[in-house]
Amino acid sequence: MGGLLSRFGGAPQKASPPEGEDAPLAPIRSSDVERRAGLLDSLEKSDLGWFWASDRAGRLIYLSGPAAERISESTESLLGTKISELFLDDKDAEDSSTQRPLKFQLAARNSLRPTIVKIERGGKTKWWEISGAPMLADGDAFSGYHGIARDVTATIASQRNAEKLSRYDSLTGLANRHRITHKLSATLSAFQVAKRSCATMLLDLDRFKQVNDTMGHPAGDELLKQVSQRLTRIVGDQGEIGRLGGDEFQILLPDVEDRAVLGELSERIIQMLSQPYSINGMRAVIGCSVGVAVAPFDGIESEELIKAADLALYAAKGGGRGQFRFYSSDLRDKASHRHQIEEDLRDALSKNELEMHFQPIVSADEHRVVCVEALMRWNHAERGMVSPADFIPVAEEVGIIRELGEWAINDVCQKVASWQSGICAAINVSAVQFASDNFFDIVKKALQNSGVDPSQIELEITESVFVGDIERALRMFRELKEIGVRLALDDFGTGYSSLSYLRDAPFDKIKIDQSFVRGCTEEGNNNGAIVSAVVSLAKALNMETVAEGVETKDELEAVVSFGAARIQGALFARAMPEQELRERLDKGALLFEPKGPEKYRSDxxxxxxxxxxxxxxxxxxxxxxxxxxxxxxxxxxxxxxxxxxxxxxxxxxxxxxxxxxxxxxxxxxxxxxxxxxxxxxxxxxxxxxxxxxxxxxxxxxxxxxxxxxxxxxxxxxxxxxxxxxxxxxxxxxxxxxxxxx
CATH class of the missing domain: 2.40.10 (Thrombin, subunit H)
Known part of the structure; x- marks a missing residue:
C-alpha cells in the first residue's frame, strides 16, 4: 500500500500504540496518512473499487492486488503493460460507434470519464468501468494517469442478455424484426450519404403451415431452426439475416446491386431450403419464395424498399412458388389487379363465369388422343379470359380453391359421362384440396351422380401432397383406387421427389414436367438424361409416362426416342373449349398432327x-x-x-x-x-x-x-x-x- 501512497503524494507514518481506554485520543489531522492508508487498503480489499496508475509512456505502474487477482494475474506480471493493450475498447457496446476509442483519449491526455473497457487475460473476458485523471509533474509536464476501476462484468452480461432478447429471435438466434428494421434504416441513411447501394431479400417458406399442422408446432420450431442454419451457411458474412416472425425472413446485403449475383444467391437459397429436412425421425419437404429489392433503385427509404421487396415476393409466390422475383414498377399495377381478381373470384362460380377447357394427350406412335387434361378457365364478364396463372394462386391463398376444385370434379365427371369416345379426362387436384377431410367423399359422390365410368377419371396429384402426413396420403390413394379412379403423379421431379412415393403409392401414370422437356435437345444439357431415366423408372414400375409441354418437333423426336408413351403440348393442341373437343370426338377426329417450330430455341x-x-x-x-x-x-x-x-x-x-x-x-x-x-x-x-x-x-x-x-x-x-x-x-x-x- 505504501507504493500507492507514494504515487499519490504521501508516505506512511508509524502509529503510536494505544495506552489504554482512558488514554487521550490522537488529534484528527487532515494530513493523517495512516488513516488514509487504512481507508484505501480497506476499499481495495472490499472490491468496491480499485486503483491504477500509469507513467507518461502509458505503461501500467500500479494496479490494486484484488484487481489483478480478478483477471487471474499477479500485479508484478502486469506492471509495464501498455494501458491501451490492457484496457480494450468494447466494440460490442451499443454506443461503440459514437464513443471515441480509448487509444485516442489516452493520446490526447484528456480526463477519462467513466468508460466501459474489455479485458481479455488468462483466457477470460471481463468488463471494467475505468476513469482517470492526467497527472502533471513539475513544470506542468504530463507524468501519467491516476485512476480508479471497478468490475462491472455481471452488469454488462445482464445488459447484453437483455439486449439480445430484445434484438434477436429467441428461437433461431437471428436478428428479430426490430433489429433488422433498425439496421436497414440506419444502413440506408448512411449509404445515401456515401452513395452506396444495399439489397434486401424477403423470404417466405412455402408449405410450412402444412408441416406445422400435421407434425405439430414443436416440429415446426425445429424446422425453423434448421432453415435458419441453412440460411446462415449460404449467406455467410455477405449480409445479415433476420426472422420477421412465423416463416418470414429478411436478408440485408450491403453494397450488392448486381442482379446476376442476387439472382444466383436467390436460386441457391431456394434450392437449399427446398432440400428435405429430418425432424424427429420424420421427413419434411418445404419450399421457398424470394422477393428482391435494391436501394436506391427501388426505394431510398426503408418502408419504400420493404414494400418493393414485398411486392416482388408476392409476385414470386403468385408465379407458382419456389421462385424469386426482382421488384419492378409494374408490380404495383399487378398488385392492384390481384386485389380485383380476389374480389371478383368470389362471385365467379355464382355468375357461371368458370368453364373447363381440355388439352389432348396423344399417343407417341399414332398421335391419337388417348386422354385429355381438364384445365379451368375464367371467362370474366368484363375482362374476358383471365389467366389461370393469375387466379389459381389467389384461389389457393384465400381458400376458395376447395370450392373451385369441387366444382371442377363434378363438372368434368358430368361432361365425360356424356362423351361417346370412352377417353379419360385428367383433373388437377391441389394439395389444399387433397388435404380436405371430405375430399374422398366429394370424388365418390361426383362419380355416383354423373354415372361416369370411374376408369375414365384420372386425378393428377403433385408431390406436395406428401408434405407432412404421408400415411394419410397413401391411405387416401388406396381408397381412391378402390373406387376405380386412375392416379397420376404430376410435375414429377420438381419437388425433390422420394422414390418411396413411387414404391408405395399406386400411381398409373407419371407426368414428366415440361422444365425437363425444355432444352432436352441441347448439347450438354442433362434434361435428356433425366427424361430417359424417368421413362425407364416408370416402365419398371408398370406406369405410363407423359412428356408435358412439347412445343417443337425436335423435342417430340427426342422424348419419343427416350421412350415416352404419351405426349402433351402446344405442338399438337392447346387447351380447347369442351364444345370444340366434343365435335372432334363425335366426328372421330382423334388424330392430331404436330404443328410448330422445327427446333427449340432456349434463349x-x-x-x-x-x-x-x-x-x-x-x-x-x-x-x-x-x-x-x-x-x-x-x-x-x-x-x-x-x-x-x-x-x-x-x-x-x-x-x-x-x-x-x-x-x-x-x-x-x-x-x-x-x-x-x-x-x-x-x-x-x-x-x-x-x-x-x-x-x-x-x-x-x-x-x-x-x-x-x-x-x-x-x-x-x-x-x-x-x-x-x-x-x-x-x-x-x-x-x-x-x-x-
Missing part, C-alpha cells in the same frame, strides 16, 4: 413493346421484337449501318449497350456488350441499372427509378439533328411512312 423470347434507343446524344422510339440473353431484334429505324454502337433503354433504368450486327430496312439485329440475366419470371433483365445517384448528380431529386427521369438524362432533351429516320410502326406495311422527327 429467345418473342416481344412486342416500345422501348427507347439511344445513339450518341439522340433518343429514338423503336419496337422490341424479340429478346435473348445476348441480343435482340428491333424495328423502327431506317438503314442503320452495321457496326453502329447504340444503347437500348429496356425500361426501369435498364440500359443495354449493343452493336448493330444485322440491318435490313427498318429492322436490325443487335448484340449486347454484356449478356442479360434471368429476372426469375422466365424473362430477362440487365445486371445493372442507371443509378438514382447519377440522376441526382444531373440535377434531379433523389428518388427511386422512373422512366421519365432516365429518359431526361439519356438524350430526350437533345436538340442535335438525329442521324436516323424513325418509322411509324403503328400502320400496316404497305402504308408505312418514314418520317423524320
Amino acid at each position: 429467345r423470347r418473342t416481344e412486342f413493346r416500345k422501348i427507347g434507343l439511344i445513339h450518341e446524344d439522340s433518343r429514338y422510339s423503336v419496337f422490341l421484337r424479340n429478346l435473348s440473353k445476348t441480343g435482340a431484334k428491333i424495328e423502327g429505324l431506317l438503314d442503320v449501318p452495321i457496326g453502329t454502337d447504340i444503347v437500348l433503354d429496356l425500361g426501369g433504368g435498364q440500359l443495354a449497350v449493343a452493336k448493330v450486327r444485322r440491318s435490313e430496312g427498318f429492322s436490325q439485329g443487335v448484340e449486347f456488350e454484356t449478356a442479360l440475366v434471368s429476372d426469375g419470371a422466365d424473362g430477362l433483365c440487365t445486371r445493372h441499372r442507371v443509378s438514382p445517384y447519377q440522376i441526382e448528380a444531373a440535377g434531379r431529386p433523389l428518388g427511386a427509378l422512373n422512366d421519365l427521369a432516365v429518359a431526361a438524362i439519356t438524350g430526350a432533351m437533345s436538340k442535335s439533328p438525329k442521324a436516323f429516320i424513325e418509322v411509324d410502326m403503328s400502320v400496316p406495311g404497305e402504308q408505312m411512312a418514314a418520317q423524320a422527327y
